[in-house]
Amino acid sequence: MLRRSFAAMGTEVELFLDADESAASLLDDGERELRRLEDLLSRFRPDSELSRLNRAGALRVGPELLELARLSLEARACTAGRFDPTVHDALAAAGYDRSFELLEEDRPGAPRGGAPCGGGITVDAATSTVALEHGFRLDLGGIAKGWAVDRVLSLLREGGPSLVNAGGDVAAAGRPWPVGVETPAASITLELDGGALATSGRDRRTWRRGGREHHHLVDPSTGLPAAGDLLRVTAAAPTAADAEVLAKALFLAGDAGRAAAEADEGGVPAVLVSCDGTTTLAGGLG
C-alpha cells in the first residue's frame, strides 16, 4: 500500500494507493494536481484566479473555475439555496477573513452582522466568462476541495484501488475502504465502495470574537453562522463535491429529526451528530 500525507488547501491530505512502488509517480501527480488547484481556487491567495474574479467582478476564466462556478450554481438550485457560493462576505463579516491558520485565538469586538447572500452568478461557457452580481464575491471552499479530491482520485485510480482524504472529503475507488466517522460515543466505521463521503460541522474551524465562538457554516438565509442543534453531518454521494454540498445542506436543516427525514427521502446515507451527543444514522445506514 502506497501512502502519502501532506498539507494543502488548509487541511491535511492523505493519498492511499493499493499498488507497488512502480505506481508511486501517481502520488506525485495527485499532490501536484491538488496544489495546482489550490493555487487557482483559494480565496486567501491574492493571485489566485478566484481572487482575481472577486476583484474584477467578471473574468474570462480557465476550465476549472468555469466548471466549479457551474457546479455551484447547480448545487444552489438543488439545495434550495442552502448551499451558496456567494457567502464570501458573510464569512468575512463573521470574522473568517483570512486563512484559518492565521485567525487569532480571540479578537476584541463582536463581528459585523451578517452579509447578504444569494448573489447572482453568470456563467458563460461560450466565452469562458464568469460574472458576479455587484457587491458579491465567491467562496468555493468546500465544493472546491471536494471537486479537487475527485480529480486527484481520477489520477490515482489508474494505478489501482485508491482513496483520497482531504480534511474529511473522502473519495474512494477500486474496492471497499473502511472510513471512520467520529461520534461522541465511539467511532463508526463506514465501508465505502465507490463514491465519496464528506463531513460538515461546527466542531472545528471555529474562532472567537469578543469572547463568543463562531463557526464557518453560514446560513445563506440569514448571512450568519448557522444556529441549530446539529454538531456535524457526514453524507455520502457519488462524488466528493456532491457529498460536500449534501453534508452542508443537511447540516442547515437545523435539527437531526428534519435532517434525517430529508436524508431518508433523498436516499442520502448520512451520519448526524447532535450537540447533545446523540448520533442518528439515516438514508439507509440505520
Next chain:
Amino acid sequence: MTDHVARLYLAAGSLLGFFVAWAGIAAHPWSTPPARIDPSAQALARYEQRLQQDAAVVRRLRADQGARASVPRVRVVTLPPLTTTRTS
C-alpha cells in the same frame, strides 16, 4: 661569432621552440570548446516539460470522466478505519 656562442643560441632556440610547442599542445586546439548553456533555454525546456506533464494529466482526467460509480455503496461495518472523515 664563435662556435661556442652559436651553440648557445642553438640551445636557447631549441628550448624556446620546445616550450612553444608544449604550450600549443597543452591548449588542446583540436577539441571544441564546451557549449555555453543558455539559462533561458533551460527554463524554456523545463516549462515545456511541465506543460507536457500537465497535458498528460488532463488527458487522463478526461478519459476518466463518467467512469465513476453513480451510486455510492455505504454500510456500517465493524472494521478498524483506515482513515477518518471529520469536519474540515
